[in-house]
Amino acid sequence: xxxxxxxxxxxxxxxxxxxxxxxxxxxxxxxxxxxxxxxxxxxxxxxxxxxxxxxxxxxxxxxxxxxxxxxxxxxxxxxxxxxxxxxxxxxxxxxxxxxxxxxxxxxxxxxxxxxxxxxxxxxxxxxxxxxxxxxxxxxxxxxxxxxxxxxxxxxxxxxxxxxxxxxxxxxxxxxxxxxxxxxxxxxxxxxxxxxxxxxxxxxxxxxxxxxxxxxxxxxxxxxxxxxxxxxxxxxxxxxxxxxxxxxxxxxxxxxxxxxxxxxxxxxxxxxxxxxxxxxxxxxxxxxxxxxxxxxxxxxxxxxxxxxxxxxxxxxxxxxxxxxxxxxxxxxxxxxxxxxxxxxxxxxxxxxxx
Amino acid sequence: xxxxxxxxxxxxxxxxxxxxxxxxxxxxxxxxxxxxxxxxxxxxxxxxxxxxxxxxxxxxxxxxxxxxxxxxxxxxxxxxxxxxxxxxxxxxxxxxxxxxxxxxxxxxxxxxxxxxxxxxxxxxxxxxxxxxxxxxxxxxxxxxxxxxxxxxxxxxxxxxxxxxxxxxxxxxxxxxxxxxxxxxxxxxxxxxxxxxxxxxxxxxxxxxxxxxxxxxxxxxxxxxxxxxxxxxxxxxxxxxxxxxxxxxxxxxxxxxxxxxxxxxxxxxxxxxxxxxxxxxxxxxxxxxxxxxxxxxxxxxxxxxx
Numbered sequence: 233x234x235x236x237x238x239x240x241x242x243x244x245x246x247x248x249x250x251x252x253x254x255x256x257x258x259x260x261x262x263x264x265x266x267x268x269x270x271x272x273x274x275x276x277x278x279x280x281x282x283x284x285x286x287x288x289x290x291x292x293x294x295x296x297x298x299x300x301x302x303x304x305x306x307x308x309x310x311x312x313x314x315x316x317x318x319x320x321x322x323x324x325x326x327x328x329x330x331x332x333x334x335x336x337x338x339x340x341x342x343x344x345x346x347x348x349x350x351x352x353x354x355x356x357x358x359x360x361x362x363x364x365x366x367x368x369x370x371x372x373x374x375x376x377x378x379x380x381x382x383x384x385x386x387x388x389x390x391x392x393x394x395x396x397x398x399x400x401x402x403x404x405x406x407x408x409x410x411x412x413x414x415x416x417x418x419x420x421x422x423x424x425x426x427x428x429x430x431x432x433x434x435x436x437x438x439x440x441x442x443x444x445x446x447x448x449x450x451x452x453x454x455x456x457x458x459x460x461x462x463x464x465x466x467x468x469x470x471x472x473x474x475x476x477x478x479x480x481x482x483x484x485x486x487x488x489x490x491x492x493x494x495x496x497x498x499x500x501x502x503x504x505x506x507x508x509x510x511x512x513x514x515x516x517x518x519x520x521x522x523x524x525x526x527x528x529x530x531x532x533x534x535x536x537x538x539x540x541x542x543x544x545x546x547x548x549x550x551x552x553x554x555x556x557x558x559x560x561x562x563x564x565x566x567x568x569x570x571x572x573x574x575x576x577x578x579x580x581x582x583x584x585x
Numbered sequence: 586x587x588x589x590x591x592x593x594x595x596x597x598x599x600x601x602x603x604x605x606x607x608x609x610x611x612x613x614x615x616x617x618x619x620x621x622x623x624x625x626x627x628x629x630x631x632x633x634x635x636x637x638x639x640x641x642x643x644x645x646x647x648x649x650x651x652x653x654x655x656x657x658x659x660x661x662x663x664x665x666x667x668x669x670x671x672x673x674x675x676x677x678x679x680x681x682x683x684x685x686x687x688x689x690x691x692x693x694x695x696x697x698x699x700x701x702x703x704x705x706x707x708x709x710x711x712x713x714x715x716x717x718x719x720x721x722x723x724x725x726x727x728x729x730x731x732x733x734x735x736x737x738x739x740x741x742x743x744x745x746x747x748x749x750x751x752x753x754x755x756x757x758x759x760x761x762x763x764x765x766x767x768x769x770x771x772x773x774x775x776x777x778x779x780x781x782x783x784x785x786x787x788x789x790x791x792x793x794x795x796x797x798x799x800x801x802x803x804x805x806x807x808x809x810x811x812x813x814x815x816x817x818x819x820x821x822x823x824x825x826x827x828x829x830x831x832x833x834x835x836x837x838x839x840x841x842x843x844x845x846x847x848x849x850x851x852x853x854x855x856x857x858x859x860x861x862x863x864x865x866x867x868x869x870x871x872x873x874x875x876x877x878x879x880x881x882x883x884x885x886x887x888x889x890x
């Protein structure tokens with residue numbers, strides 16, 4: 233018989249082992265799914281690998297997708313740390329894109345060094361404001377933020393549709409729902425001759441900034457303390473309500489920045505195809521990374537690689553993009569189950585006579 | 586006036602039915618102390634399982650049961666992760682929604698646009714003759730009639746059966762329940778999996794009765810509405826019925842407005858149910874009845890040792 237025992241000290245490399253185990257398990261599950269569809273699993277997984285890491289081109293793709301994922305996950309993680317279940321990154325991302333587009337379309341002739349900052353500021357304001365709605369509802373009316381943030385995702389996407397099908401529609405788009413293409417000043421340029429754009433340095437700056445903020449400021453300390461639990465927070469006389477507003481605003485602002493980067497650098501305009509679920513993948517990333525900024529960088533890279541690899545599979549094996557979503561779900565569930573072994577272990581129980 | 590209202594109310598009952606099944610399923614789960622945010626993914630997968638089974642076997646009833654089983658299957662994953670492995674209930678539910686949605690899109694590709702045998706409306710003997718009420722409530726399909734009974738069964742289960750009382754005890758105070766010799770772990774498994782079955786029936790309704798066609802995105806946020814309605818209903822089946830029909834009404838109304846060709850853009854009309862969900866949560870918080878939530882909701886049972 234096996235018995236559950238609490239570990240006396242934490243399992244040192246446990247988190248990594250669990251993570252790698254989950255990755256292997258999800259590969260096995262997806263292999264089985266491929267076989268179930270009558271496709272060669274080994275070939276499929278090779279295509280997945282080559283799609284993600286097989287060439288410089290694909291590596292560039294991975295980096296490009298890691299940028300919005302990183303920004304969204306950072307936002308999700310800041311909120312989750314305080315036990316604020318902001319699952320509205322998708323909607324806040326949309327609002328950020330809307331804010332950036334608004335500036336880009338209103339002031340098309342401004343030089344880049346004025347217009348781009350303006351777009352980033354507006355993206356942060358709108359993304360943050362979208363997250364402040366559930367924060368206010370939670371504080372004033374005790375409305376569950378899980379549901380309100382999620383409902384605001386649906387509403388944000390419909391708002392984006394409303395804009396690109398209506399007031400912002402490009403008259404020269406032959407009826408396609410999209411805004412006119414941005415002017416040069418509104419586009420984040422690529423670095424050197426590569427497709428990777430300057431947004432990646434922006435990510436580094438935001439990541440380091442957040443780390444320094446959490447580490448060296450009083451507010452950052454309060455944030456960490458209130459994440460430890462309500463009792464600690466009360467003991468340290470922390471202004472809980474203000475912190476909730478601050479954290480949710482920051483969380484939404486980060487997702488808004490992701491939306492800004494994606495519209496400006498990748499699409500160069502606003503259109504519904506912007507919404508590919510980065511906001512939901514960001515939740516997976518944040519949890520896999522155990523809400524730590526540096527881990528988030530690695531995890532966003534990994535899940536971006538998964539997305540790019542699945543795109544390659546879509547082309548070569550004619551499977552739907554949802555294949556990647558399944559893998560994300562399986563990885564997350566397995567990690568959740570595996571985290572049991574970080575605090576507990578199974579020991580052999582001596583047979584009682 | 587009545588020529589407009591009676592068909593609208595009848596459509597309300599029909600669009601409210603899948604939400605009612607799902608709300609009661611989530612309510613049963615939460616009564617046992619486990620929060621399952623995977624309803625949206627479970628409904629989606631259940632809708633596909635029901636559609637596929639009905640298409641292959643030609644029997645909508647088998648499809649209906651298959652939908653319930655698909656809900657149970659995903660729910661048992663959630664149960665294992667949360668109850669046995671002590672995983673975070675919020676995150677596990679989200680993972681379930683991601684997984685269920687992914688599986689549905691992945692497996693459903695070959696069936697998009699196909700039709701399967703489903704449930705058709707018929708006049709319920711005698712009752713459909715009642716003026717007004719008959720036309721609103723008794724000119725539907727079999728699954729709607731079935732959904733009229735389930736809230737009563739639900740009430741009876743939690744008020745009059747010992748199993749129901751034990752499940753509720755586990756949702757309130759698992760430690761105390763264990764102290765008097767109950768098995769909280771098993772009871773929680775039961776609540777999550779049985780709740781998953783009901784949620785699955787709601788999903789099955791979407792593909793077998795609401796439409797007879799397979800399209801992607803059938804669940805369309807109904808799972809999340811169900812999660813919100815459990816709070817709105819203060820964990821009581823009677824109020825769940827009211828909530829489900831409220832949403833059914835808004836969805837039916839919005840479809841009618843679109844069909845009538847109003848000047849309002851469709852994207853703004855489509856926002857209505859989601860805005861209403863937030864409004865409904867504000868209203869239920871305003872009544873200040875948080876105490877009705879099962880006390881141990883969302884917390885896992887730590888093993889001894």
